[in-house]
Amino acid sequence: MPSMLQDTGFDARIGVYVCHCGLNIAGVVDVEAVRESARFLEGVVVVRDNRYTCSEVGQKGIADDIKEFMLNRVVIASCSPRLHEKTFRTLLEKSGLNPHLLEMANIREHCSWVHYDNHEAATEKAKGLVHSSVARARLLQPLSRTKGRVVPEVMVVGGGVAGISASLYLGGMGIKTYLVEREPSIGGHMAMLDKTFPTLDCSLCILSPKMVEVAECENIKVLSYSEIEKVEGQVGDFRVQVRRKPRYVNEEKCVGCGDCVAKCPVKVKDDFNRNMGTRKAIYIPFPQAIPPAYVIDDQNCRYLTQGKCKICQAVCERGAIEYDQTSYVETIEVGAIIVATGFQPYDPRGLPQYGYGRFPNVITSLDFERLICADGPTYGKLKRPGDSQVPKRVAFIQCVGSRSVASGCRGYGLDAETGSSVGATDPKAYCSRVCCMITAKQAFMVKEKYPDAEVYVYYIDMRTAGKGFEEFYQRGRHEGIVFLRGKPGEIEERDDGCLRIISEDLDSGCILDLCFDMVVLAQGLTPPDGLVEFAQKMNLSRSEDGFLMEGHPKLRPAETAIDGIYLAGCVQFPKDIPDSVAQAGAAAAAAAVTCSKESIEIDPLGPVIDEALCIGCKLCEMLCPYGAIKVELTDKGPKAKSIEVACKGCGVCGASCSTRAITMKHYTDSQLTAQAKAILEVV
Amino acid sequence: MLDREPKIVAFLCNWCSYAGADLAGTGRIQYPPNVRVIRVPCSGRVDPLMILKCLQRGADGVLVSGCHPGDCHYIAGNYLARRKFVLLDKLLDFFGIEKGRVHFSWVSAAEGEKFADVVKQVTETVRALGKPTKLVR
Numbered sequence: 001m002p003s004m005l006q007d008t009g010f011d012a013r014i015g016v017y018v019c020h021c022g023l024n025i026a027g028v029v030d031v032e033a034v035r036e037s038a039r040f041l042e043g044v045v046v047v048r049d050n051r052y053t054c055s056e057v058g059q060k061g062i063a064d065d066i067k068e069f070m071l072n073r074v075v076i077a078s079c080s081p082r083l084h085e086k087t088f089r090t091l092l093e094k095s096g097l098n099p100h101l102l103e104m105a106n107i108r109e110h111c112s113w114v115h116y117d118n119h120e121a122a123t124e125k126a127k128g129l130v131h132s133s134v135a136r137a138r139l140l141q142p143l144s145r146t147k148g149r150v151v152p153e154v155m156v157v158g159g160g161v162a163g164i165s166a167s168l169y170l171g172g173m174g175i176k177t178y179l180v181e182r183e184p185s186i187g188g189h190m191a192m193l194d195k196t197f198p199t200l201d202c203s204l205c206i207l208s209p210k211m212v213e214v215a216e217c218e219n220i221k222v223l224s225y226s227e228i229e230k231v232e233g234q235v236g237d238f239r240v241q242v243r244r245k246p247r248y249v250n251e252e253k254c255v256g257c258g259d260c261v262a263k264c265p266v267k268v269k270d271d272f273n274r275n276m277g278t279r280k281a282i283y284i285p286f287p288q289a290i291p292p293a294y295v296i297d298d299q300n301c302r303y304l305t306q307g308k309c310k311i312c313q314a315v316c317e318r319g320a321i322e323y324d325q326t327s328y329v330e331t332i333e334v335g336a337i338i339v340a341t342g343f344q345p346y347d348p349r350g351l352p353q354y355g356y357g358r359f360p361n362v363i364t365s366l367d368f369e370r371l372i373c374a375d376g377p378t379y380g381k382l383k384r385p386g387d388s389q390v391p392k393r394v395a396f397i398q399c400v401g402s403r404s405v406a407s408g409c410r411g412y413g414l415d416a417e418t419g420s421s422v423g424a425t426d427p428k429a430y431c432s433r434v435c436c437m438i439t440a441k442q443a444f445m446v447k448e449k450y451p452d453a454e455v456y457v458y459y460i461d462m463r464t465a466g467k468g469f470e471e472f473y474q475r476g477r478h479e480g481i482v483f484l485r486g487k488p489g490e491i492e493e494r495d496d497g498c499l500r501i502i503s504e505d506l507d508s509g510c511i512l513d514l515c516f517d518m519v520v521l522a523q524g525l526t527p528p529d530g531l532v533e534f535a536q537k538m539n540l541s542r543s544e545d546g547f548l549m550e551g552h553p554k555l556r557p558a559e560t561a562i563d564g565i566y567l568a569g570c571v572q573f574p575k576d577i578p579d580s581v582a583q584a585g586a587a588a589a590a591a592a593v594t595c596s597k598e599s600i601e602i603d604p605l606g607p608v609i610d611e612a613l614c615i616g617c618k619l620c621e622m623l624c625p626y627g628a629i630k631v632e633l634t635d636k637g638p639k640a641k642s643i644e645v646a647c648k649g650c651g652v653c654g655a656s657c658s659t660r661a662i663t664m665k666h667y668t669d670s671q672l673t674a675q676a677k678a679i680l681e682v683v
Numbered sequence: 684m685l686d687r688e689p690k691i692v693a694f695l696c697n698w699c700s701y702a703g704a705d706l707a708g709t710g711r712i713q714y715p716p717n718v719r720v721i722r723v724p725c726s727g728r729v730d731p732l733m734i735l736k737c738l739q740r741g742a743d744g745v746l747v748s749g750c751h752p753g754d755c756h757y758i759a760g761n762y763l764a765r766r767k768f769v770l771l772d773k774l775l776d777f778f779g780i781e782k783g784r785v786h787f788s789w790v791s792a793a794e795g796e797k798f799a800d801v802v803k804q805v806t807e808t809v810r811a812l813g814k815p816t817k818l819v820r
Contacts (some may be wrong), residue, residue: 080705081722109708112721114799121688128719306771536753541699544793561698561792603748605724625758651728657765667724673736676692679719680740 012043012138015071016130019053019060019078021108028112030123034077037127037682041134045069053078059091066095073137077105077130098142100666105133127371128682137680139671145601146644150236151335152595154588155180157228160188162569162580163340164210168586171219175595178332179214180223180242183288186211187340192272194368194373194380196577197441199473204375208288215290224291229329231538235564236335236600243386246325248296248304249282253320256284256292260321262314268300270377273370276385277377282312285376296321331573336564336591339548340584341534343570346401346432346524350425354521359493360386364400364523365438368683372445382449384518386497391453391517394446395501396439398459402432402524430545432524432574436463439522440473443481455481456514458488458503466576484512524579525574538565547573558586566590605649605666607642613661614639619661629653689743689809691718693802694733696726696761697790699750706795710724714799718746723817725749726787727760731771734785738818745783748801751789761789780817784809 016038020026035049046069050058053076065071074097076088080105089099107126115122154170156163170177179186190196193203214220223242230241238462266281273279281300284292302309303323313321345366348356358363361384363371374380384391404427436459443455462483464470477483488503499516527546535542540560541549548571551559558566564589569580594600607620607629616638620629628646631638638655640661654664663669695701701722707714722727726749734745747768749761768787775785786805790798 080708082702082705106705106720109705111716113708114714115716116711117713118716125716125719132719132721170793269791334713441813487728532753539756541702541754541792549792561702623763625760648757650725650760651723652725652763656763664724664728667728667729667783669733672694672721672723672733675721676733676737676742677740679692679721680737680742 012073013045013071014043014073014075014134014137016044016047016067016075017053018049020051021078025108025112026166028116028119028122029126031109033123034126034130038130043138044134045071054084054087062091063095066097073101073140075103075133075137077107079108080106085324100143101140103133103137105129110478118412128679131678131682132675135674136671139674143604143665145604148236148602149601150597150600151333153334154336154591154595155240155334156338156340158340158342160342161184161190161577161583164214164570165581165584166338166340166588167214167220169585171217173592175592177220178223179220180226182227184225184295185285186222191286192369194369195441197437198468204288213541222291228537235594237336238334240332242330242332243327244330245327248323248325249294250320250322251291251293253318255318256295259315260294263311263315266302267301273377274367276370336594338566338568338587338591339571340568340570341528343525344528346526347425348400348521348523350427353490355491356495356521361497361499362491364521368442368520393454393516395516395519396443396457396522398435398439398522400521400523401427428526434525434574434576435522437469440476444476447479457481457483459483459485459489525570538677545662548572558583558590564594606644606647607653608663608665609640609642610661611639613659615659617658619656619658623652623656685810685813689717689719689806691744691746691805691809692742692751693718693720693746694723694729694801695720696749697722697724698756702792703794703798705774707798710795712795712799714802715804718802725757725760727818729764732768739820743815744805746786746805748788748790751791778817782814783812
């Protein structure tokens with residue numbers, strides 16, 4: 001039986017399979033030459049090339065060879081192991097071999113695709129990579145995987161429409177779900193919108209029933225006004241520390257009567273209304289908030305800042321005001337995490353030529369939503385902020401903060417060279433996807449409310465790919481909205497507060513000099529505030545645009561590189577509401593798959609400690625990032641001991657041991673140096 | 684100036700730089716074929732001795748690449764790697780080995796283009812240094 005031959009006591013019997021991958025590899029690399037160069041390497045018993053090694057036929061051939069030639073190691077030269085390692089490990093397992101006796105040489109991503117201009121050098125390089133893999137394969141050891149437990153509960157981080165939808169799917173499946181939201185209420189940006197495109201549904205009218213459903217679902221626990229502090233563990237068994245910020249109002253006792261608000265003497269700018277209206281120091285962000293409890297803003301509350309007042313406590317008949325609440329950390333165990341922390345609207349102050357922040361009548365699309373909303377600071381009357389007049393001429397400017405190739409900013413959170421943080425005001429290179437339709441909707445809403453108003457849209461391209469989008473855009477054109485191709489360079493403010501835009505109309509070639517009462521900047525979507533730190537806490541990678549990176553751009557759009565952590569909504573990339581909801585469904589399904597397992601197999605990549613060599617110097621203990629190696633007193637003196645469940649297999653201990661007492665499983669010193677040696681002998 | 688093609692061994696961490704190199708492939712970004720990649724779980728896994736052994740066995744250059752500061756999949760492995768390589772740099776200097784034989788870089792999973800740039804730069808630097816004379820067996 002092959003399994004008998006796995007121990008190193010037997011000589012290695014290696015099968016080498018070089019993949020053509022159609023023409024992806026064979027179009028550049030001389031596959032036959034690579035195959036032949038491996039034929040007489042030590043330990044190699046059989047060499048073959050396949051058109052597609054991952055195909056049914058290719059896999060069957062390997063399985064047959066394992067039996068026929070009694071192979072105990074397999075080397076596959078094909079695509080990246082990050083793509084197909086799992087496929088071939090499963091194949092080995094089915095053929096009776098330990099899955100860790102597989103080694104892959106990456107001759108596609110690391111060779112044929114990056115050297116298509118030099119076939120000869122690519123072939124030589126492929127040979128080197130295959131020889132390196134064979135050298136490593138000779139030294140591979142069978143490893144037994146350990147089983148980890150699965151907590152059948154999920155945490156959803158972010159309570160916007162994506163997080164809400166994911167929670168409802170999970171709750172509906174009977175899976176206990178924690179919905180963590182940093183603001184006092186769930187709802188996210190969708191709760192701030194007046195209407196949604198292209199149906200012109202009232203945004204809160206369709207969102208609030210879902211919010212109520214969340215509150216009523218017995219499987220969902222909402223942790224509002226809370227943030228993630230720390231995440232430990234692995235798939236199936238995460239321990240998440242959640243910081244619960246004090247509301248100073250008892251959520252259970254508060255019935256939302258509003259008596260406290262009526263009497264609170266402190267008025268501050270209302271951030272929910274984009275600082276255009278005012279609210280009290282005790283407040284509820286919006287009437288439909290979930291949980292429907294008030295919250296005291298401790299930066300502005302007179303009692304909490306100056307020690308005098310307590311009026312709200314005096315008027316609250318339910319005794320819900322609790323000034324002595326403090327923030328605390330709650331640790332929650334879950335098997336999977338869905339990240340749905342949304343986006344941050346682009347701050348147009350990064351483009352000073354448009355005067356946002358200097359000219360009161362230049363507003364953003366989110367400001368517009370609050371101004372036109374019946375529940376907003378102007379009760380739905382579109383009054384321009386400068387003088388509260390209803391504008392007669394309105395302009396929209398597209399791609400503000402999006403598609404700015406000239407600025408060269410990729411939006412990455414930390415600048416690679418300087419280490420300084422890249423702010424939300426730097427324009428981004430990507431298209432934010434939703435702004436064209438937001439403007440089409442808002443322009444339509446102006447026309448709907450004020451049919452005599454003149455509405456102009458300055459655009460680069462109108463991107464209306466989506467169900468019913470193009471039809472809606474054409475409807476706007478028929479309603480008399482003027483679409484002008486060409487992005488204005490600058491906005492000037494005249495003495496009367498009106499805004500002058502000189503631009504070139506690219507369709508007619510004319511220079512246009514127009515004045516407007518109000519200008520709306522279609523702000524792009526950028527990664528949410530604090531995503532850099534959050535990604536570091538979760539160990540997640542970000543794409544070049546600064547959003548979180550998905551497991552695979554095509555086939556794992558709702559997963560991440562970390563097993564058990566999934567993505568939903570705009571935190572992955574800007575998307576509209578239906579796409580966010582759809583991704584939330586995918587993430588919920590993936591999380592449910594994890595939770596449905598009884599146990600999870602964990603790769604055994606920890607250290608093996610040779611007690612005879614260990615001198616108990618504690619260097620490994622000091623360096624281990626996980627506290628997974630501890631020096632204990634034994635009858636032979638102090639010796640390092642590995643704590644398997646805590647170990648993640650980084651290998652820092654192995655690279656640092658002064659007496660070479662530590663061997664890292666699957667990445668041993670001898671395996672790595674054998675690889676290097678083989679590489680240097682071939683070239 | 685080296686009269687043959689330089690041989691360069693690269694140790695790439697599995698989570699960032701190896702994925703970055705994969706992305707360079709998916710994006711078909713062309714770079715010099717002189718680098719041979721060895722995959723390690725973390726840049727912190729790379730023992731300075733491995734680098735010395737590579738030079739000893741005839742590598743013209745060695746590249747170690749890990750996650751950006753703060754982005755390490757294993758919390759702090761890349762910081763530990765960086766500390767070790769600062770010391771290694773001094774040791775190499777003491778041995779009389781030219782600066783530019785051993786390189787250390789940060790390449791994230793999203794930076795295919797940066798990986799290609801790093802390879803180009805390392806290859807050119809190593810090529811310009813010429814034949815290694817010290818430490819080679």
